[in-house]
Amino acid sequence: MARDNPPPLALITGGTSGIGFAVAQRLAQEGYDLIITGRDAERGVQAQDALLQSSPTHCQFISLANDDWSGYQALTKPLEGRGLALLVASAATGLQAHLIDTPSSELDRLLRVNLLAPHHLVRTLLPHFESPSSVILISSDAGVDGEQSLGAYSVTKSALNMMGRMLALDLAPRGIRVNTVCPGDTRPGMRYLLRPGEIERSPDDYLSWPLPPRGRLGEASDTAELVAFLASERADFIVGSVMLVDGGSRAGRPDPSTRNQAH
């Protein structure tokens, strides 16, 4: 008797929080089975339970520290006998400091988590990708137009944007479309975008953010919507793109007299 095809499988790093979690929710609506990663096991299990409750989906949490290469092989276990339709690399960390004030050790840490980790991830998972399949790197508007107050973070995200384009060239012939998404300020903001010495970021931080021309801050669902589109067959000809989802923040310099006015 012929068996129905299983649902497509998506792996989302940083899928336990913020934008990654919203992406997982959106993909569950699209009928994907999910693997989500993060470091904090309690947060991971909570996210997994919430996803299982809200959608009839299969969801597995795997604890993974981006910069611990030894943990990556565990991700391939659930892929045995099953192809990967989509990888979304969302896990990242940040630092609020000028680049000149950033010790090399901190730049090294950010590069490992934000840039080398997705590279290592794609290479580790390469034998498991279906054809067609898709890789979506979650970068930042700070990687398009650098922010002095986020110097090292901007450097890592700018390099990630180029990495997405180079991987797109390498992987398109294998049927794997690679694209990069650059969110602007998105509530409630990155948990680990910290000042030196800080452990946790106040969830109220975003209240002081200037509004983009669109007149509101981003929601994680704004990015999730773009990810769902880019992963779909409707985006079959979109390869190696670097797309902003920022309410117009990086479109240009607005007239200062109209800034912060909602439209």
Ligand SMILES: NC(=O)c1ccc[n+]([C@@H]2O[C@H](COP(=O)([O-])OP(=O)(O)OC[C@H]3O[C@@H](n4cnc5c(N)ncnc54)[C@H](OP(=O)(O)O)[C@@H]3O)[C@@H](O)[C@H]2O)c1
């Ligand atoms: N929110 C924004 O305003 C904004 C703007 C532009 C770009 N972005 C980008 O969007 C992505 C998601 O940001 P977010 O705001 O959703 O962040 P978030 O809420 O802080 O979530 C970060 C996720 O990544 C995981 N993570 C963080 N550091 C990790 C590490 N070293 N190893 C493994 N996992 C790690 C976290 O899990 P644990 O806590 O368990 O480690 C969590 O699941 C990032 O790539 C970020 O650069 C965000």
